[in-house]
Amino acid sequence: MAVHRQPGTVLTDHAFAVPLDHDAPDGEQIEVYAREVVAAGRQDDRLPWLLYLQGGPGGRSPRPLGRDGWLTRALDDYRVLLLDQRGTGRSTPASRQTLPGRGDAAAQARYLAHFRADSIIRDCEVIRRRLLGADGRWSVLGQSFGGFCAVTYLSFAPEGLREVLITGGLPGLRSSAEEVYRAAYPRIERKNLGHYARYPEDVGTVREIVRHLNDGKIALPGGGRLTPEAFQSLGAMLGSADGSHTLHYLIEDAFVPGLSVPVLSDSFLSEVQTHLSFAGNPLYAVLHEAIYGQRSVSPGGTDWAADRVRREFPQFDAAGAAAQDRPVLFTGETIHPWMFATDPALAPLHETAELLAHRGQWPDLYRPERLARNEVPVAAAIYHDDMYVDTADSLATARAVQNLRTWVTDEYEHDGLRVSGGRVLDRLVRLVRGES
Structure with a gap:
């Protein structure tokens, strides 16, 4: 594992082998990359983990330049894991340069059918168990599509979650x-x-x-x-x-x-x-x-x-x-x-x-009945006139997920997490802890 130092931070590279198809765990394996970020001087502390799920789909995780942006706030409390979701960044790539190796267009489409949120959160579970052990729980921060993934996580594997923070990413559970x-x-x-x-x-x-x-x-x-x-x-x-x-x-x-x-x-x-x-x-x-x-x-x-x-x-x-x-x-x-x-x-x-x-019969990504009984603390920022995610859908989902608190604001656009210098994240942390 490569370890690097930047101003105020220590960065550690991680690579994990995961099944392409989690329903066939002994089949083809791909690699998922993640970068651990911890405040300088605290690398040996027993800090809770915060998994960051990037927006997209198809977006690699942020490349930090020291203790900057929302990491400024996150590193006060957490050891952060920046995940390059499957197919992105330093994970096994999926692009015009690599996909022809899979075969014809039909073979490529079958391959890419394993690159949605349901597969991403199963990757996360493999990584969680390897880093934290079977009984360890971590916090999740999901931005935009990363928030969609977080709701999928709550639907299928809430036992791995300590708390969930979502910014601009509450999807419509039943929206086509x-x-x-x-x-x-x-x-x-x-x-x-x-x-x-x-x-x-x-x-x-x-x-x-x-x-x-x-x-x-x-x-x-x-x-x-x-x-x-x-x-x-x-x-x-x-x-x-x-x-x-x-x-x-x-x-x-x-x-x-x-x-x-x-x-x-x-x-x-x-x-x-x-x-x-x-x-x-x-x-x-x-x-x-x-x-x-x-x-x-x-x-x-x-x-x-x-x-x-x-x-x-x-x-x-x-x-x-x-x-x-x-x-x-x-x-x-x-x-x-x-x-x-x-x-x-x-x-x-x-x-x-x-x-x-034209592919039909995509597996469902959310379990409304399970979300209605959710016990994991969730805090979500909903941007009042978000251009990318429908506010009405987000509010309806907020009402449908038990134990979820919202912060509805017109102070920021969809990229509030990125531009707020840690203020959006701080508000969500205080909200999920009942301090606000």
């Missing part, structure tokens, strides 16, 4: 993918209107960009294509604390000044490439809708729900808005089939993604 996106598009529209009220000059510039993109094929530096729909998907950043400002600065530098004809600047295209490419987290695109698949809710599969539901909201038609001098609305955390044609990192996975979109 269609229902999730039908509720999402109006929230996304509100975020757009808020952005344009803040930066009214962006209305005209965005229309001009869309008209320019309609006129021809614009290549991105990484080889992808910038279409009006791809440009609209930059709106995914509108749900974060600084996303609107970041989007504005991107838009204001879109065109090269001083030319007789409009030309999109290299700096603009380079930054757009950074935001749109799924090279760093392909599982986010490939498995995003699968996180809502449950046989008792949608036995036929998800079937590109975000793309189908978008047709119910014609105000998101970019070409129509530009032609009629209406504000062009950005989209949000939605995945569409065309992304697998415009992004080189996803193109080799197009057929695999199609098979997963």
Whole structure:
């Protein structure tokens, strides 16, 4: 195990062999990586463990730079384990570079069917037993999709949990993918209107960009294509604390000044490439809708729900808005089939993604009857107008899970844990302990 020191912290690498399919424990094994973080000088103390489950799907755990961010608060009380969920980071990878080794698209889809929350929490149980022993319990902090995983954990293996802290990640227990996106598009529209009220000059510039993109094929530096729909998907950043400002600065530098004809600047295209490419987290695109698949809710599969539901909201038609001098609305955390044609990192996975979109009979991820009898203390931050997770769904789930306390706030957006300097985590710790 490699051990490193950073300002105020000691980091230890861990690697665990786990079954690809936990129902076949003697079958193929994959590796799951995790990084232990403890406050300097406390590495020999008997501290309780805090497992961190990252948002996503497909997101690796944070890479700390010493005692920073929410770790500042966590390391006061805990020994933290930052998990690279299966397929991400330093765990056995799943990407366009590795998946062809599994075989054809059907074989790849069968493989990736083992990369949802139900498999992730069974990985966690293997790791818990190896680090803490069979009877040891640890705390879990779940951000966004990590919160979804935490609710799955409460549903299937609560005996391993001491307490659960959730930020922006209480899922609808019985919500289909269609229902999730039908509720999402109006929230996304509100975020757009808020952005344009803040930066009214962006209305005209965005229309001009869309008209320019309609006129021809614009290549991105990484080889992808910038279409009006791809440009609209930059709106995914509108749900974060600084996303609107970041989007504005991107838009204001879109065109090269001083030319007789409009030309999109290299700096603009380079930054757009950074935001749109799924090279760093392909599982986010490939498995995003699968996180809502449950046989008792949608036995036929998800079937590109975000793309189908978008047709119910014609105000998101970019070409129509530009032609009629209406504000062009950005989209949000939605995945569409065309992304697998415009992004080189996803193109080799197009057929695999199609098979997963049409895959039915996904196992259920939550047990409402067990959650109704939950005895593990849970505290959850619910962000008042969260663009990514429906507030109504979160509140309904909060009512359905026994022993769960909520903190509903409009002080932060979805990334409150990241930007609050430990304040969100501190509030949840005090809440779960009954101190607040």
